[in-house]
Amino acid sequence: MKINDLLVQVIEPSRVQRHIIIDSLRQLGIHDIEDFESAEPALARMQVVKPDIVMSSMHLPDMTGTELVIKMREQPDLADITFLLVSTETHYRYLEPIRQAGAIAILPKPFSRSDLMRALQSTMHYISDRQQEEEDDLFDDMSVLLVDDSALSRKFVHQVLSAAGIQHITEAKDGAEALQFLATQSFDLVISDYNMPNIDGLELVDHIRNHSTQPTVPVMMITSEQNSSRLAAIQSAGVSALCSKPLSYDMVKQLIQQLVADRDI
Template sequence: MPLELKDLTVLLIEPSSTQSKYLLNVLSEQTIEKVDVCSTGLQALATAQKQQPDLIISTMYLDDMNAIELLKHLRQDEATQDLNFMLVSSETDMKMLDDIKQAGVLAVLPKPFDKRDLSTALNAARDTIEVDQIQLNDIDIDSLVGLIVDDSKTARRHVLKLLNACGIENTFEAENGLEAIEILKSETVDFIISDYNMPHMNGEELANYLRQSEYSYLPILMVTSEQDSSRLSAVRQAGVCALFDKTIGPASLKDALRAALNS
């Protein structure tokens, strides 16, 4: 039987009892009833380590830590490092939002949030748990090999988890464009998923290099929190197949891979 939203277990971290009740009602509308509620980061860490929920939903600011610090603790613990995380916050500081996206989150929803966006994020959480093989015309998914390029180990783990949810198990990893090129010289890959901002050689430089090399046939998907429109335009001109925010979900990644590999 396919996994349904009502099967998801959720850990809700919210110090406000009023906000907790509201979120519990919204989750109930989505048929999700298996929800544990914590008001502090330390309580959440203990609960997550013991029960390992399918999804953690947290506000940005708690009494004992913020969501960035909470995520760092979660990602450093082998028992909790791969847990799905969603932020619900009115925070507008781009630096803080970028920091939390770098840690690998399914969604960053504003307060108040659109319930349709919540539904999309919940479905993304379900998809990361239940492997749903992509249908790719004339391509054997078991033979696909991807190259993940990102200077953040946590971000690479997040992309790897999304690929695994799509049924893709064979991957190589590089911390920047230069390392990616060295891997390409010795290994055969079918697609590249790259970050934009990296030391030594960033995503745009990597895309430009590949476009003018023997690897010009490789589809490149770029996952980035970059906001500068001129930089993003330059990336598109470099031949990148698709651009995504770091909160990309399995369904969107799946569609992009299908389009890139069947083009």
């Protein structure tokens, strides 16, 4: 897939901001663009013509960007559309559900051309890999344990792993359930959220490294945590890699290849 093959839907109530986003896309070679002022007409259009990526503001006349992406994820026909938030919003209450639902990127206003290009390239690679009929031989037999208390987040990460060619994926809703799976199954990789009830990601890593029969299994921690002391604690606990939300498809795929196969892209 080439960048000029993308169909992009832009949802932005401000005419000025809408023109800025559209002009930026056109400068990168994207000309198949549909634009909307609000979410409901955009959702209706998605049912007719499915875009490759939705670029949306956070605050829309009829709903928030958070509500929009959740509505998309709840509809099977729209669940796998990549979502990119363009917003000045910095409040955790608004951004965390977007991260959990699987935004491909969160771009600030104003955004740089390089940031936009990076997000679009990651999207193209995700779509291209997902559309391939043959799985990547590198990941054919890989067994992954995916741990996250958010069903939306698990669904998105599962889609990302499937696009990369990984098919053997076991899901756990928290660290406690993950330990039950680890006691009876062997895994090539553990991908875990940090903030979870019962047993969080930090406790899970500690148990894997010090009390399990798989102490050397690679553990990738995915988190939206911003506290530097907590991040330092995660790293010192023995995680193999730390990924920030929103996830970049290219980054996730590269890290998995490095962790499990010791191979760069």
